[in-house]
Amino acid sequence: MGRITIAIDGYSSTGKSTVAKQLADYLGYVYVDSGAMYRAVTLYAMQQGIISKAHFDTSKLIASLPEIHLKFYKEPSWNKAHIFLNGKDVEDKIRNLEVSEFVSPVATIHEVRAKLVAQQKQMGLEKGVVMDGRDIGTVVFPKAELKIFMNASAEERAQRRYKELLERGEQIKFSEVLKNIQARDHIDTTRDDSPLVKAADAIDIDNSEMNLEDQFHTVLQLAKDRIAGRV
Ligand code: CDP
Ligand code: CDP
Numbered sequence: 499m500g501r502i503t504i505a506i507d508g509y510s511s512t513g514k515s516t517v518a519k520q521l522a523d524y525l526g527y528v529y530v531d532s533g534a535m536y537r538a539v540t541l542y543a544m545q546q547g548i549i550s551k552a553h554f555d556t557s558k559l560i561a562s563l564p565e566i567h568l569k570f571y572k573e574p575s576w577n578k579a580h581i582f583l584n585g586k587d588v589e590d591k592i593r594n595l596e597v598s599e600f601v602s603p604v605a606t607i608h609e610v611r612a613k614l615v616a617q618q619k620q621m622g623l624e625k626g627v628v629m630d631g632r633d634i635g636t637v638v639f640p641k642a643e644l645k646i647f648m649n650a651s652a653e654e655r656a657q658r659r660y661k662e663l664l665e666r667g668e669q670i671k672f673s674e675v676l677k678n679i680q681a682r683d684h685i686d687t688t689r690d691d692s693p694l695v696k697a698a699d700a701i702d703i704d705n706s707e708m709n710l711e712d713q714f715h716t717v718l719q720l721a722k723d724r725i726a727g728r729v
Contacts, residue, residue, distance in 0.1 A: 500625070501527070501624075501625040501626035501725075502625060502626075502642075502643035502644060502721070502724055502725055503622055503625050503626075503627055503629075503639050503641070503642040503643055503644075504518070504521060504527070504627070504628040504629070504642060504643070504644045504645075504646070504721060505629060505630075505634035505635035505638070505639045505642040505644070505645045505646070505697075505700075506518045506628065506629070506630040506631075506634065506645075506646045506648065506717075507630070507631060507632055507633065507634050507635050507636070507645070507646070507647050507648070507694065507696070507697070507700065508632075508646075508647050508648030508649055508694075509648070509649050509650070509652075509655065509679075509683055509686075509694070510655060510659070510679050510682050510683065510686075511650075511655035511656070511658050511659040511679060512648035512649055512650050512655060512705060513648060513650075513658075513705055513710065513713055514630040514631075514648050515531050515533070515630050516710060516713075517646075517648075517710075517713050517714055517717050518531075518628045518629070518630040519578055519628075520710075520714045520718075521628050521714070521717060521718060521721060522627075522628040524718060525626075525628075525721065525725075526626075527626045527627055527628050528621070528626060528627045528628070529578065529579070529627075529628050529629075530570065530618065530621050530622075530627060530628070530629040530630075531578075531579075531581070531629075531630060531631075532614070532618055532629055532630065532631035532632075532634060532638070533601075533630070533631055533632075534570075534581040534589070534592060535568055535581065535614045535617070535618070536601050536604060536605045536610070536614065537581075537592035537593070537597050537598075537601050538566075538568055538581050538583045538588055538592055539559075539563075539566055539568075539604055539610055539614070540592070540597050540600045540601045540604045541583060541588055541591055541592050541597055542562070542565075542566050542583055542584075543559050543562070543600070543604065544596070544597070544600065546562065548562060549600055549603075549604070554600075554603065556607060559604070559607065559610070560607065560609045560610075563609060563610065563613050565584075566583070566584065566613075567583075567584050567585075568581060568582065568583060568614075568617065569581070569582045570582070571587075593666065594663075594666075594668065595663065595668060595670060595674065595675070595678060598678050598682070599678060599681075601682070602681070602682040602685035602686055603685065605632075605685075605686070605689070606685060606689040606690070606691065608691045611633075611691050611692055615633075615637060615638055615692075618631075618634075618638045619638060619639075622638070622639055632686055632692070632693075632694040633692035633693075633694070635647070635696075635697035635699075635700050636692065636695060636697045637692045640697070643724045644701075644720060644721055644724045645697050645699055645700035645701065646700060646701055646703055646717060646720070647696040647697070647700040647701065647702050647703070648703050648704075648705060649702070649703070649704050649705075649706075650704060650705050650706040651706045652676065652679055652680055652683065653676070654706045655679055656672065656675045656676035656679050657672075659675050659679065660672045660675040660676075663675060701720060703716060703717070
């Protein structure tokens with residue numbers, strides 16, 4: 499078998515993007531962080547005053563969608579592709595807790611999903627892609643040759659994300675991070691459009707007790723087997 503499509507879904511902070519990126523680098527595939535696209539739409543809505551702590555104007559956000567242009571671009575010296583929102587590199591800005599607080603409600607909006615899913619499908623036309631998110635194996639690439647569904651305990655995931663945010667210099671409490679992760683888990687799994695659910699043919703990986711290396715080798719072996727047509 500030639501190049502395949504790899505879909506990695508699962509809960510927040512399970513290590514999806516880390517393993518997806520490692521896999522893409524190893525195989526010479528393109529890595530696409532679909533969550534960055536939902537985050538960039540959210541950032542746009544925040545910047546335009548369409549959403550804030552005080553209000554959330556769904557109709558205005560839907561009407562603004564044609565003005566939102568997303569692109570991934572990688573300089574040779576960068577470790578991964580950055581996401582550009584209307585020509586501006588927003589890779590760093592989309593990672594703060596404020597964006598994390600609004601992103602899951604934004605991701606429930608059907609029109610937002612339709613726009614981003616269409617772009618994601620385009621990016622996978624040539625195969626040789628590893629995409630991570632919540633609905634990649636169920637909606638974006640239902641025919642992906644390899645589907646992984648990742649999970650870990652909420653406490654462990656919140657610890658991982660808390661450490662990352664502290665390293666970014668955010669003044670934040672562990673309890674806020676845990677609350678955000680639990681709130682997003684709830685919204686992502688209960689929304690009507692493309693909820694976070696394991697595809698019937700996805701392979702479950704719980705990495706609560708796995709380090710990054712073990713997790714990578716587990717997924718790489720699965721990918722090699724698929725590429726060689728062994729399973
Ligand atoms: O912070 P984390 O890496 O867990 O999340 P992310 O992958 O950056 O995604 C942020 C949010 O975008 C998720 O909590 C979902 O609400 C939404 N999302 C989605 O609905 N569908 C996707 N394919 C990817 C992300
Ligand atoms: O993409 P997702 O939100 O699923 O997770 P990530 O951004 O790849 O990983 C979140 C954080 O957890 C990163 O700092 C990873 O290095 C860390 N992590 C870990 O320490 N051990 C794992 N088995 C998986 C992730």
